[in-house]
Amino acid sequence: MRLLVFFGIFLMIHLANAQEDISPNRYRFKYQSKVYKGTKLQINAQLRALKNDSKFLNIPDEIEQELNILFVKTKKQAIPKHYKKHAIVFLDALYSYEKFATIYENALYEIVYKVKKDMYVVDFKFERQFTKSKVKFDRVQKEDITDIEKFDQLKKDLIDSQTKLSCHRWMKKKFEKYKNIDIVKNPDELMKAFKKTEAVHVYKLYIENDIKRINPYLENQIIDFFYKKSLPEINPEILDLQYITKI
Numbered sequence: 001m002r003l004l005v006f007f008g009i010f011l012m013i014h015l016a017n018a019q020e021d022i023s024p025n026r027y028r029f030k031y032q033s034k035v036y037k038g039t040k041l042q043i044n045a046q047l048r049a050l051k052n053d054s055k056f057l058n059i060p061d062e063i064e065q066e067l068n069i070l071f072v073k074t075k076k077q078a079i080p081k082h083y084k085k086h087a088i089v090f091l092d093a094l095y096s097y098e099k100f101a102t103i104y105e106n107a108l109y110e111i112v113y114k115v116k117k118d119m120y121v122v123d124f125k126f127e128r129q130f131t132k133s134k135v136k137f138d139r140v141q142k143e144d145i146t147d148i149e150k151f152d153q154l155k156k157d158l159i160d161s162q163t164k165l166s167c168h169r170w171m172k173k174k175f176e177k178y179k180n181i182d183i184v185k186n187p188d189e190l191m192k193a194f195k196k197t198e199a200v201h202v203y204k205l206y207i208e209n210d211i212k213r214i215n216p217y218l219e220n221q222i223i224d225f226f227y228k229k230s231l232p233e234i235n236p237e238i239l240d241l242q243y244i245t246k247i
Helices: 002-022 040-051 061-076 080-142 148-176 189-207 211-230
Strands: 027-031 034-038
Touching: 027 080, 034 040, 040 061, 040 080, 061 080, 061 189, 080 148, 080 189, 080 211, 148 211, 189 211
Parallel strands: none
Antiparallel strands: 027 034
8 A cells, every 4th residue: 555655656746747847838958967947037047147157257249249149049949949959059158168268368377477488588689689779870870971771771770679679678567567377367457458359369269179379379469469558658768778788
């Protein structure tokens, strides 16, 4: 008798669960270790909350638009199996970006550290280029100038080397403040702008599984980005020579 009662209860629970899973008003699917279940509105709210989580706040506009499109497509699905299919595509894209963000931030920090180190190495080189250009130009100014083309070229070399050294010193001061990986996780305005600007292209390299190109690409871009940002900020006429005191 007890055995019959037990099987009766088991059958009732099983049928109730089955009815819940196949009910047109109930949705249920598993993604990774999490089970999503409830009405479509309830699951939509869960997916929206996940999409709006703080770790996804700084997604570039282009990528965020793609995620929004996938989310909207998911919400429109009325049939549970179609809803599940689109929800998983959306979640795959969202968590793929989360994994990419970690790779991106680690690569960016490696590049910041490398560029910071290289700036100390080339600092003397840029100062020496400037002093050599200035000595040559000062010398030709004292002479009887007959070769105008040579004079113009020496003047251009001086201006270029002076600008390059000034920009380098401006950039060097910025990078000296970057002490640890926090600079890419909680970046200042300059790093935030660079990080956002390059995220889409680096994401494409990640999607194409071309990871080895990320670091070289970031190194070229960050130097160019900071150099251009320095141009309106510098005064090439004011230079503190640190190695060569007499020119």
